[in-house]
Amino acid sequence: MHLKKEDIYKALETISVAGEGQNMVESGAVQNIVTFADEVIVDLKLSTPALHIKKRAEVDVMKAIHEHVYEKAKVKVNVKVDAPKKKSVNEIKGKPIPGIQNIIAVASGKGGVGKSTVTANLAVSLSKMGFKVGLLDADIYGPSIPTMFDVENEKPLSVKVDGKSKMKPVESYGVKVLSIGFFTKPSQAVIWRGPMAGKALNQMIFDANWGKLDFLLVDLPPGTGDIHLSIMQSMPITGAVIVSTPQNVALADARKGVAMFQQESINVPVLGIVENMAYFTPEELPDNKYYIFGEAGARRLSEDINVPFLGEIPLVQSIRESGDVGRPAALQESTPIVEAFNELTKNVVQEVVDRNENLPPTEAIKITTMAGCSAVKNK
Secondary structure: OOOOHHHHHHHHOOOOOOOOOOOOOOOOOEEEEEEEOOEEEEEEEEOOOOHHHHHHHHHHHHHHHHHHOOOOOEEEEEEEEOOOOOOOOOOOOOOOOOOEEEEEEEEOOOOOOOHHHHHHHHHHHHHHOOOOEEEEEOOOOOOOHHHHOOOOOOOOEEEEEOOEEEEEOEEEOOEEEEEHHHHOOOOOOOOOOHHHHHHHHHHHHHOEOOOOEEEEEEEOOOOOOHHHHHHHHHOOOOEEEEEEOOOHHHHHHHHHHHHHHHOOOOOOOEEEEEEEEEEEOOOOOOOOOEOOOOOOHHHHHHHHOOOOEEEEEEEOHHHHHHHHOOOOHHHOOOOHHHHHHHHHHHHHHHHHHHHHHHOOOOOOEEEEEEOOEEEEEEO
């Protein structure tokens, strides 16, 4: 069998790079093709450094050649990244917080999609993997993190640091937590204008003794508004994670959430999208999946807007129950739920690693490997 270049080109005209409208040949992604007997080498040039885009391109090329030319062809794909230089895109804003390596904002376009639940379990999973983790509950008008960590009745202590009085975060399950919920009564409504809320958040951020953290997770309020802008103006956000459910209403708002972070005046890298309540599996039918809110909506959205897909979390009663009793579900023994949160957490860490290698970092860092996933440390 001798493969022909023209057949290879025709096959590659049937596929495109994720996020681009033209096929691979028209877009110029295919740089060169070399054939020899049943072997073919394809050189690709991509404009994005995202790991998932590169892997998908390699797989698509192999599948196209095997399906349209010769199913037993030996295919090698060489990928070169030629990302266009951007003047001020994704620059870190805000003043750095000493000791904190990465700040991850967790957001959602609308309420009720489980953003705080995902944040709490992500924090616990990171801690279980050996990272030093903090969690700032920035959902001023609906703080739920104290309940999820069973610290509703706790109050941050005051400690002296370098002669200055600082708040000591409340620690639970290895995670340092601060929330406006610590300073209000459960029945008390927080009725603040944007500037007042922003001032309260700044105190929890900069007047707190966070110590050394690998990750500070920020649980943002749903939607897009004053709080989001205040956070992004005052803190050097490493990246954002968007939480959505599969149905169209939630996806439309998730798209807006992504667009907010990608605005030229904000330019915070979006690490990816999480699909929460992805499917329901009854305990008595463990092999069945029921897509109550639609199937793979967030996954398709991530492909459509060229943003990584971080994972899917099933709709399971015990996740809700665990949050209500103050013990996040990720603390359970090995279960499908724990596996789902572990997979999500590993993907978030990998995206942070990729982001810090390809974009201006919050501060000088180096990446090492630890316990099967990547760790972020000072140089």
